[in-house]
Amino acid sequence: MPLIAPDDIETPRLLLRLLQEADLPSLFDMNSDPEVTALLPYATWSSIADGKAWYDRMRGVEATGLALQFVVVSKPTNTAIGTCLLFRFEEASARVEVGYALGRKYWGQGLMREALVALLGCAFDRMRLRRVEAEVNTRNPASAALLARLGFTKEGLLRKRWVTKGQAEDVEVYGLLQGELRTEPVSRVS
Numbered sequence: 001m002p003l004i005a006p007d008d009i010e011t012p013r014l015l016l017r018l019l020q021e022a023d024l025p026s027l028f029d030m031n032s033d034p035e036v037t038a039l040l041p042y043a044t045w046s047s048i049a050d051g052k053a054w055y056d057r058m059r060g061v062e063a064t065g066l067a068l069q070f071v072v073v074s075k076p077t078n079t080a081i082g083t084c085l086l087f088r089f090e091e092a093s094a095r096v097e098v099g100y101a102l103g104r105k106y107w108g109q110g111l112m113r114e115a116l117v118a119l120l121g122c123a124f125d126r127m128r129l130r131r132v133e134a135e136v137n138t139r140n141p142a143s144a145a146l147l148a149r150l151g152f153t154k155e156g157l158l159r160k161r162w163v164t165k166g167q168a169e170d171v172e173v174y175g176l177l178q179g180e181l182r183t184e185p186v187s188r189v190s
Contacts, residue, residue, distance in 0.1 A: 001065075001091055002064075002065020002066070002089075002155075003065055003066060003067065003068055003086065003089040003127070004127065005018055005068050006061050006122050006126050006127065009070075009116065009118045009119060009122050010118075011117075011118045012114070013074065013075055013076075013111065013114060014072055014073060014074065014111065014114055014115055014118070015072075015073040015075055015181045016070045016071070016072055016073070016084060016115055016118060016119055017070060017071060017073065018068065018069065018070060018071075019055065019058060019069040019070065019083070020071070021052075021055055021070050023071050023080040023172055024043065024048060024051040024052065024055060025048070025051075026079050026080040026081070027051060027071070027080055027083065028045055028051050028078075029103060030051075030081070030082065030083075030101060030102070030103040030104075031044065031045040031051065031054075031101070032045045032046065032106055033046060033103070033104055034147060035104055036101060036102075036104050037101070038164075038165070039137040039139055039140045039143075039164060039169070040101060040137075040162050040164065041162040041163065043165075044148070044165075046169065048150045056119075061087065065089070065116065066087065066088060066089045067085065067086060067087035068083070068085070068086045068087075068158050069083065070083065070084045070086075070119065071083055071084075072084060072102065072111070072112070072115045074106075074111075076086050081102065081103045081106050081111070082100065082101055082102035082103060082106065082111070082112065082115065083099075083100065083101050084098065084099070084100045084115055084116065084119050085098065085099040086098055086101070086119070086123060087099065093130070093131065094128065094130035094131065095129065095130060095131040095132070095133065096123065096129055096131075096132055096133070097132070097133045097134065097135070098116070098119070098120070098123075098133070098134050099114055099134070100115070100116065107142075110185070112146060113146060113149065113150065113185070116150055117150065117181070117183050120132060120176065120181050121181060121183065124178050124179075124181065129178070130177065130178050131175060131176070131177055131178070132175070132176045133173065133174065133175050133176075133177075134152060134173075134175075134176075135161065135162070135171040135172070135173055135174075136155070136171060136172050136174065137160065137162065137164065137170070137171055138169070138171065138172055139169070139170050140171045144155065144172060144174075147174045147176075149182065149185075150176065150181060150182055151176055151181050151182040152174035152175060152176045152179040152180075153174065153175055153176070153180075154172055154173070154174055155172060155173045155174060155175050156172070156173045157171075157172055157173070158170065158171050158172075158173055170180070
């Protein structure tokens, strides 16, 4: 059975919904920013054609039933400001991986945490998943800290796992089981 898309997911500030082609101009702003994509395992977009190629690739992956590509939409502006991806779905194990990115001008506002709490809650409750995994470049401590605040456990290191901008990079593997999601904000330690 394929990974079934839920209805749109709402939070106080955000709407998470499936990707639409009309989102590409907004997502171009995010994915053409080298600072946003510096540690991600895909190329920085240099044209809207890059966005269209990515869109077509995402539609192809979704068609397999093994992934769902969401956009994170700001409610006040009705603009896509980020993405969340559930992918590598394994039905027999009730597991999936999560990936995410957020436009730089939205960093530090708790928006990705808000989006992931909602998406992961849906993954465990409505989609009946048992486990969610994430891989984070070891040079991305902000993403690792976000996962820890959500309740993920660091489970290991995969050496030279991703090739990012032509460079083989180490990634840390994180896992979150049903019942471990922290939905309340956790204070950051200074």
